[in-house]
Amino acid sequence: MKNKVLIIGIDGGTWDVLNLLFDNGVMPALSDLVKSSTVGVLKSTEPPITPAAWTSFYTGLPADVHGIRGFRILQKNSKGHFEYKLVNNENIGYKSIWSFLSDRGKKICLINLPLSYPPPAVNGIVVSGFPIPSQQVCYTYPKGLKKEILKKIQGFEILTIGRHSWSGNIERFVDKMVISSRTTALLGKYLLQKDSWDLFMLYFQETDLIQHPLWFCLDPTHESFTKERFNIVSKFYNALDEQINMLLQEARNIGNTRIIFLSDHGFQKCRYCINLNTWLYRNGYLQLRKNVQAELLRIFRKGLNRIPLIKRIKNARTLRSHFKDAFVSNVFFEKVLNYKKSLGFFETNGTNIAYFHTLGNIEANSLVFQKLRDLKGLDNKPAVKNISLLEQHNNYYIYKMELYP
Numbered sequence: 315m316k317n318k319v320l321i322i323g324i325d326g327g328t329w330d331v332l333n334l335l336f337d338n339g340v341m342p343a344l345s346d347l348v349k350s351s352t353v354g355v356l357k358s359t360e361p362p363i364t365p366a367a368w369t370s371f372y373t374g375l376p377a378d379v380h381g382i383r384g385f386r387i388l389q390k391n392s393k394g395h396f397e398y399k400l401v402n403n404e405n406i407g408y409k410s411i412w413s414f415l416s417d418r419g420k421k422i423c424l425i426n427l428p429l430s431y432p433p434p435a436v437n438g439i440v441v442s443g444f445p446i447p448s449q450q451v452c453y454t455y456p457k458g459l460k461k462e463i464l465k466k467i468q469g470f471e472i473l474t475i476g477r478h479s480w481s482g483n484i485e486r487f488v489d490k491m492v493i494s495s496r497t498t499a500l501l502g503k504y505l506l507q508k509d510s511w512d513l514f515m516l517y518f519q520e521t522d523l524i525q526h527p528l529w530f531c532l533d534p535t536h537e538s539f540t541k542e543r544f545n546i547v548s549k550f551y552n553a554l555d556e557q558i559n560m561l562l563q564e565a566r567n568i569g570n571t572r573i574i575f576l577s578d579h580g581f582q583k584c585r586y587c588i589n590l591n592t593w594l595y596r597n598g599y600l601q602l603r604k605n606v607q608a609e610l611l612r613i614f615r616k617g618l619n620r621i622p623l624i625k626r627i628k629n630a631r632t633l634r635s636h637f638k639d640a641f642v643s644n645v646f647f648e649k650v651l652n653y654k655k656s657l658g659f660f661e662t663n664g665t666n667i668a669y670f671h672t673l674g675n676i677e678a679n680s681l682v683f684q685k686l687r688d689l690k691g692l693d694n695k696p697a698v699k700n701i702s703l704l705e706q707h708n709n710y711y712i713y714k715m716e717l718y719p
């Protein structure tokens with residue numbers, strides 16, 4: 315009976331990419347582990363996005379229950395208006411696996427896990443993961459551990475928000491990802507040896523950071539895919555495989571350890587996007603306030619009038635410009651929303667699941683939903699798959715809308 319558990323997580327570890335890398339001999343250690351293990355395709359959460367999926371893994375609850383639906387969480391301020399806040403560990407309102415085990419006297423070690431900042435007090439140690447606001451904050455539990463790891467792990471720098479944004483150069487970006495994942499793995503090795511533990515969890519975010527801008531290098535069906543590009547990006551996966559192997563060897567040396575390797579969601583080419591709040595605005599269901607700062611309103615109106623409602627996504631560069639559009643239509647809108655005159659607004663997270671928050675006459679929503687069901691994508695097929703009531707509050711409802719992927 316093995317009574318220790320090592321869990322290694324990678325972000326966005328789709329079999330489509332892993333199998334291609336295995337077939338090309340890029341990840342021999344992971345490929346061997348897969349061959350000698352029980353494996354399967356897991357269904358991700360709805361929405362299939364990092365914070366929702368890891369929270370489900372920590373708590374055992376679906377996103378509809380734990381309420382973490384994206385990187386931002388909507389909260390009502392004292393005026394009753396909505397505000398977005400970056401999500402973190404304090405927003406997980408349910409008990410996590412590490413709390414259950416800590417309570418039973420098990421020793422825990424968590425490294426880099428999404429939404430583990432601020433670091434929770436566990437029976438063991440924590441080095442927090444996304445979203446860490448700066449290098450200066452305390453991201454470890456206990457507090458003194460930060461100083462120790464900065465001294466022991468050469469070149470270690472915690473992954474802070476936006477530190478590894480895409481710079482436009484494939485080779486340089488790949489090199490950065492190699493260094494980042496290597497220091498995480500070295501930290502893992504150090505902490506595996508340092509103390510006794512019952513549950514050890516470590517997560518690599520770099521797979522997700524690399525696949526977002528460089529998907530066209532990994533998907534042979536992508537129009538911009540070339541073998542040369544694939545080989546450059548493979549260097550990262552090859553280095554990651556060495557790092558995973560180092561951790562697996564360490565766990566095997568310790569012995570008595572069950573190994574779980576998992577991921578949170580898949581990845582695929584994005585064909586087109588729909589700006590749902592722009593759709594509401596153009597149909598008159600979302601109105602802007604008149605008394606907000608003129609400058610903000612001007613930028614916003616210009617954005618909403620300029621943004622194509624439906625946009626084809628061709629490659630990473632247009633995806634970036636899409637995010638700029640989405641930024642205008644989704645992020646700031648809560649500051650300029652006319653609460654009295656709008657029927658509602660969409661909370662979106664860049665996936666195929668969006669949430670409609672009602673503000674006005676609830677009966678009028680059926681008209682909005684009927685029009686949404688008629689909405690066509692660029693392939694001229696219906697864009698909306700399903701709309702269902704998710705939450706019913708005193709004076710407003712939240713509907714969950716699923717789009718065709």
Ligand SMILES: [Zn+2]
Nearest residue numbers: 325326364578
């Ligand atoms: Zn993810």
